[in-house]
Amino acid sequence: MNYFDHNASTPIAPEVLDVLQQVQSEVYGNPSSIHSPGQRARQYIEEARAQIARLLNCDPKEIVFTSGGTEADNLAILGVPPGHIITTAIEHPAVLAAAEHRGNSTIVTVSADGVVSPDDIRAALRPDTVLISVMHANNETGAIQPVAEIAAIAHEAGALFHSDGVQATGRIPVDVRALGVDMYSLSGHKFNAPKGVGALYVRDGVKVNARQFGGRHERERRAGTENVPGIAALGSAAALAPPDTLALRDHLEHSILNRIPGTRVNSAAAPRTPNTSNIVFPGLEAEALLISLDLAGFAVATGAACSSGAVRPSHVLTAMGLSASDAKSSIRFSLGRGNTLEQVDALIANVERSVARLRKLSPVDA
Ligand SMILES: Cc1ncc(COP(=O)(O)O)c(C=O)c1O
Numbered sequence: 051m052n053y054f055d056h057n058a059s060t061p062i063a064p065e066v067l068d069v070l071q072q073v074q075s076e077v078y079g080n081p082s083s084i085h086s087p088g089q090r091a092r093q094y095i096e097e098a099r100a101q102i103a104r105l106l107n108c109d110p111k112e113i114v115f116t117s118g119g120t121e122a123d124n125l126a127i128l129g130v131p132p133g134h135i136i137t138t139a140i141e142h143p144a145v146l147a148a149a150e151h152r153g154n155s156t157i158v159t160v161s162a163d164g165v166v167s168p169d170d171i172r173a174a175l176r177p178d179t180v181l182i183s184v185m186h187a188n189n190e191t192g193a194i195q196p197v198a199e200i201a202a203i204a205h206e207a208g209a210l211f212h213s214d215g216v217q218a219t220g221r222i223p224v225d226v227r228a229l230g231v232d233m234y235s236l237s238g239h240k241f242n243a244p245k246g247v248g249a250l251y252v253r254d255g256v257k258v259n260a261r262q263f264g265g266r267h268e269r270e271r272r273a274g275t276e277n278v279p280g281i282a283a284l285g286s287a288a289a290l291a292p293p294d295t296l297a298l299r300d301h302l303e304h305s306i307l308n309r310i311p312g313t314r315v316n317s318a319a320a321p322r323t324p325n326t327s328n329i330v331f332p333g334l335e336a337e338a339l340l341i342s343l344d345l346a347g348f349a350v351a352t353g354a355a356c357s358s359g360a361v362r363p364s365h366v367l368t369a370m371g372l373s374a375s376d377a378k379s380s381i382r383f384s385l386g387r388g389n390t391l392e393q394v395d396a397l398i399a400n401v402e403r404s405v406a407r408l409r410k411l412s413p414v415d416a
Pocket of ligand 1: 057058117118119120121123142144185187188189214216217237238239246248
């Protein structure tokens with residue numbers, strides 16, 4: 051399979067798999083136990099905490115391990131005191147659904163390029179605003195948000211600032227101190243670590259109330275025996291150099307735009323993560339193109355969510371002002387470690403062939 055869906059999930063890197071398997075089979079102690087097998091497990095966790103801290107430029111004690119991006123986002127959104135919160139229309143459901151559960155939230159929309167305006171965030175502030183949450187990079191378009199600027203606005207207003215960094219971590223440099231964020235979420239399976247493990251950075255001095263109760267793990271911020279192999283693997287993935295995808299992504303994008311009439315890139319004018327390209331193929335059902343490419347051995351994604359049999363257009367693309375039809379005609383290509391020029395060239399040829407065939411089957415005015 052030629053895999054171009056790294057924003058959905060990534061394969062585990064070989065060196066990360068070695069760590070995962072070794073720790074899974076050899077490190078069986080409970081990290082809370084004081085005997086040597088327990089202390090050995092503890093060492094793996096603390097080494098991983100230091101590796102994540104190096105990746106984000108923070109102190110190891112500011113890292114809380116979680117079961118992934120969703121739990122990290124939930125902990126950030128639901129763990130702050132009652133009050134008004136501000137977030138955006140393009141967030142992942144892990145943030146949007148948590149904000150809805152909390153209630154008392156304002157959802158700020160985005161520009162046609164899928165970028166949140168700091169002025170719109172400022173305009174949404176209220177005296178009781180306790181938290182602003184804006185993602186670092188969007189999962190569908192790759193658009194990078196002005197988080198440093200918005201963090202400063204939050205602090206001026208006496209509110210906390212959280213960023214969902216799940217699509218940024220391991221792809222672009224992340225420096226939580228320079229960004230000025232109070233909380234920052236990441237997820238292992240988006241950067242070549244296993245699924246089911248992630249972390250929340252919580253700046254020293256920020257109090258986040260636990261969402262699950264039990265033992266006093268993770269400085270009482272997240273109860274439950276730690277996923278030692280997953281955490282060790284997460285740490286080793288944090289030490290990998292980011293994949294070099296920019297030239298391949300640009301080649302893919304330019305070739306599709308040049309060869310296929312009517313195509314456009316969503317968030318084209320925004321700063322974007324170097325691995326993501328979201329392209330509208332006007333008049334075409336993106337699902338049909340996805341299936342055609344899948345049959346030819348290429349995995350890509352649509353932004354559409356399928357619920358009870360009906361395909362709804364992506365909430366991210368519609369927030370950017372795309373029509374439902376253009377949103378349902380958009381395909382996300384997301385590159386990662388291991389993608390080659392040969393694969394990208396084969397993908398371009400197959401996209402061109404599939405689009406020509408599908409357009410012949412159901413001709414429309416694009
Ligand atoms: C931006 C963003 N936030 C959060 C998540 C959820 O992460 P996880 O799958 O680790 O729960 C994802 C995963 O798709 C994501 O893309």
